Amino acid sequence: MKPIEKLNQEQEGKMIEFKDEVLDTVFKSKIKTDKDKVNKAIYMLYDIAWLKKPDILYVDSPMGCQIAYNIMKHAFNVWDQVSYQVRSQVRSQVREVIAQVSGQVREVQAQVWSQVRSQVRRQVSDQVIDQVGVQVSDQMQDQVIAQVESQVEEQAQSQVKNQVGEQEVKWALFSVHWRLGDLLRLSFYLFFHKIWIKIDKIKEIKTLYEGVINWMFICIQLDWLCIVSGYPEYIKRDDKNRMHNPDGYAIEWKDWYGQYYIHWVWFTPEEWDKYRKATALDIITRPNQDQKRAMMMVYGNDKLITELWAKVVNKMKDGMWYDMTLYCIEDKSQEGEDRYMVFYEAIDPSKDEKIVLRVPPEFRNRTAQEAKYWTFPQLWEEYEKTGKIDFIKET
């Protein structure tokens, strides 16, 4: 087959059509729940790993998976180490299928591969950002899953314990395949198939795709049982698409299991309670540096400098109107330069508008004007080069 240099109009149309289909299904609150399709995908998954047909248990969340696993484990007193073996077996076999498909696509369309790849993903990502504020590139999905997984593990001891009483709580590894992170990978192959490439294993890919979009956020694969978690009810993100919600759970499932994040930094429920009541001093003395950083972002620089009695290190007028001030707070719990937190404040008195931005620690020895230039990388570059800035107009 002759390599395609560029998508034609019809193919581009199909790409948009396909993108909409995926997005509408997943992000317009239209997660399907056709369990027959999920069952079919799981049976096929086990089949290609040469495993016998499992029973399937549906739960609402990843924590629900762990609780179900422990209840079942104690009821039947089996499965030590089994989950790891099954998981590995499924992974290696599924990878083989994917490698075959991927090989076929690459071979035929090497040149256009990256173009289409980025277009499909970019369009999908943009669409999602526009529509629901969530980026769903497969990388991000994997990150979400990894994050969710590790925090479920952290909490499992206490939460699962509530359900299984005095018995020892066991952690079951989640599946590597098949789960949400695979959705775009699968849809990507399907798209190629739709536009021009014949793919030998397309039937398997379709079946797995149908399974993932119908229920499988994540699952635990055991030798005769597969425990499947549903999708979250919502995932809230910041402008960089990191899980973030200063007012409550950033991700929550139907069974009310959820996790707290501020700019991707995880908080336990106990830490969250403290965060809700934190003062500027509580924040600044917090030993966990990631949480401290995240909380400072939410708390607001202006409140920090006021409540912590920040020292004025430079004050000047910016032209006729603006007052500019540089403040410094010394955090004695830190070592090195980062013990100095320096803030640039500009006030437009005509509108009573204020902006307070953190600038690098070395600015405690510079002027507020220089700090202002630093806040725009292009200005700072020009200032360092020429020693001055020409504004045609500033407002």
Add this chain to the structure above:
Amino acid sequence: MTKKFYRHWDLLIEKIDTEMTDDWLSIQSDNILLEWEATNHFHRLLWEWIKTYRKKTIELWDSFYAGWFNLMNGWKLVHEEHETITLEPWTYKFYVQREYDPVEERRVID
């Protein structure tokens, strides 16, 4: 030659001498140059016709580089909280403000 800048509070506009055409998508019909969803504040160009371009990828934010636009006529750049700026016909780049963070610099959302 020194660079020429306009500053519209948290938006920096640079007058440039080159036309930019590659890799830019999306013509916006509402003339909004930059809009922060979080605060619903925006910088808007006012005229009866405009062609603005914004790169439609997320990477653009990493460099604090928001986009560019060509003006065929005189324009006014307005924001509900800041003084209006009149721009002459030219090509401009615009950038967003940044803030220091010990781990990674952040762009400022007004």
